[in-house]
Amino acid sequence: MAVLPIRITGEPVLHTPAEEVTEFDDALRTLVADMLETTDAAPGVGLAGPQVGVGKRLFVYSWTGDDDVLWRGAAINPVLWITPAVPESVDELDEDDESEGCLSLPGERFPLRRAEGALLRAFDEHGEPFEIEAHGWLARIFQHEYDHLDGLLYADRLSHPFGKQAVKAVKKQSWGVPGKSWLPGHDHPEG
Template sequence: MSILPIRIYGEPVLHEVATPVGEVTDDIRSLVADMFETMDAAPGVGLAGPQVGVGKRLFVFGYTEDDGTVRRGVAIDPELWIAPAEPESLEELDEDEEAEGCLSFPGERFALRRSPRALLRARDLDGAPYELLAEGWFARILQHEYDHLDGIIYVDRLDRPDHKQAFKIMRKRSWGGPGKAWLPGADELDGVA
């Protein structure tokens, strides 16, 4: 296993719709092992194929709930259904409860409204289908990672003034074009800018 470079906003693979994995091969299993190692080293709670330069529909996740329940797995060729936003979604965003970060927009966090529930259908490393019902923060993680498979990074979904602020940061750090990546454990986030 090895830690993979994480692509930064602007790398073309991050902004394209990923293609299906299809058959789960030894190469895919090896990639998934590397993705778990990379996610853990970052540290993060999820990592999608495009974030490590692989335009395939897969992501890994690793999250511990407040009650100690560990949610860790891989989603290969996933489908995701989300519940409509609750009426309180018209209220102001909660900067603590709704703040999100992204390993492909490192070092920053912005509040983003997500659905409180999600249903994930995917395949595991054996190619077996499974289904997960997620709520709260875990539902947010699944939505965030699934967006990566459709070429969407969470800062693309921000409303003003956060959208404007995120893109100001990106310009200041010379992101937004190809060739930018960072290696967890080797690069300081400030050194990525």
């Protein structure tokens, strides 16, 4: 296993829809193991293929809920249904409960309204189908990682004034151009 470099916003693979995984082989299983190791080293709760330069529809997740249950695995060629739909309320965002970070915008956190629930159907790294009904933070993780597979970063979804703050942070760090990455355990995330 190996820790992989994580691409920073501006890298084209992060802003391009990913392609279906077609081969469930040893190379895929190694990639999944490396992505989980990278997630742990970062540390993070999820990581999508495009974030490590692989334009394929897969992500890993590793998160322990309030009930001390560890949710850890890979979602290959996932399909995600949001249940219920994102609320149409005009309530202010809760910066404590609704803030997200992203390993491709390291060190930044902004609030984003997400659906409370999601249904994930995918294959594991061995080609076995599975389904998870998620709520709360696990649903948020799935939505965040699934967005990566469609070429979206959470900063692309931010409302005013947070979207503007994210643009400023990207500019301040000289991100937003190809060729920027960081290696968990070796690089300072903003480097």
